[in-house]
Amino acid sequence: MRKSALSLLLSFTLLLSVAAVFLQPSTVVMAADATGVTSSISDILKHQQADGGWKKDYSVTSGEWAKSTIDNNATYTEIRRLASEYKKNKDSKYSAAAVKGINFLLNMQYANGGWPQVYKSSGYHKHITYNDDAMINVMILLDEVANKKGDFSFVDSSLADKSKKAVDKGIDGILKTQVVVNGKLTAWGQQHDSSTLKPAGARAYEVPSLSSKESVSIVKFLKTRPSNSKITASIKASEDWLKSVGITGIKVVKTSSDVTVVNDKSVTAPIWARFYEIGTNKAIFVGRDGVVKYKLSDIEKERRTGYAWYGNWPASLLK
Incomplete structure (x- = not known):
């Protein structure tokens, strides 16, 4: 291969890697590395906990992560695997699990409609968790159960009715947690305090803020609900907010060693930051010191390269 052709190929490969990391379309999917995806169905049965849920890592035996959780796609992924297995062979041990x-x-589920990250937990794990679409993915599953859709056609009417009520309660919780600034509805945080319903912090670099990524998945789910004045107003306000915070004139450049933001006036397609300051x-x-910065370059390289600070998550919603 000629040198010029090789250079072109390398450049194209780099461009694809950047797009994959920073410009992912927003979809609600189960991550390929979730334990419930990669485990055998027998392991899923074996590791179901007494309360009915699953850990995100079956090998953990103590601490918060030894409890049942919806983090990293845990529990609802196992439920889907079991329902699918039951549909294939009609063995009641799978439907029962x-x-x-x-x-x-x-x-x-909390009485206010939200779901925590970890069941009967402490610290930020007990917050209502929209982070990584955890709560929304739970609601998507329960909505399928409520309507006996797909692999959940086997459920009885009582469980379907309970699931419908849980989804309705979850919608009420979503509407109550939408952040109001100066009397105007905006969007949602990654997680919200289970008592005050206000945006809350989690890890040191996840401070109370408005999250573009998580808000997109929330809006997409709201759009599947029967319309009423509250839902319509919520959707419009959040879409207006997302439109207002889109950033143009920059591009995010990822190399093998760092991530940088480059000013480029020719870039007219918006990109979004993961987090926005409320108000x-x-x-x-934010780096591991928990101090808010307004430039990506101002936090340590480990965090610059180890977190999705920019993306085009709202693009598919707003087109």
Whole structure:
């Protein structure tokens, strides 16, 4: 291969890698590395906990992560696998385990409609968790159960009715947690305090803020609901907010050693920061010291390269 052709190929490969990391379309999917995806169906049965849920890592035996959780796609992924297995062979041990898992999700829900990251937990794990679409993915599953759709046609009417009520309650919780700034609805945080319903922090670099990524998945789910004045107003306000905080004139460049933001006036397609400061709508970036910065370059390289600070998540919603 000629040198010029090789250079072109390398450049194209680099461009694809950048796009894959920073410009992912927003979809609600189960991650390929979730334990429930990669484990055998026998391991899923074996590791179902007494409360009906699953750990995100079956090998953990102590601490918060030894509890049942919806983090990293845990529990609802196992339920889906079990329902699919039951549909294939009609062995009741799979349907029974799936039903036990569904009942766990129903029991896990707060009275205010939200779901915590970890069941009966402490610290930020007990916050209402929109992060990585955890709560929304639970609601998508329960909506399928409520309507006996797909692999959940086997559930009885009582469980379907309970699931419908849980989804309705979840919608109410979503509407109550939408952040109001100066009397105007905006968007949602990654997680919200289970008592005050206000945006809350999690890890040191995840401070209370508005999250473009998580808000997109919330809006997409709201759009599947029967329309009413509250839902319509919520959707419009959040889409207006997302439009207002899109950033043009920059491009995010990822190399093998760092991530940088380059000013480029020719870039007219918007990109979004993951987090925005409540009240100012400024894009924010936070390192492990927990100090808010307004430039990606101002936080340590380990965090610059180890987190999705920019993306085009709202693009498919707003087109």
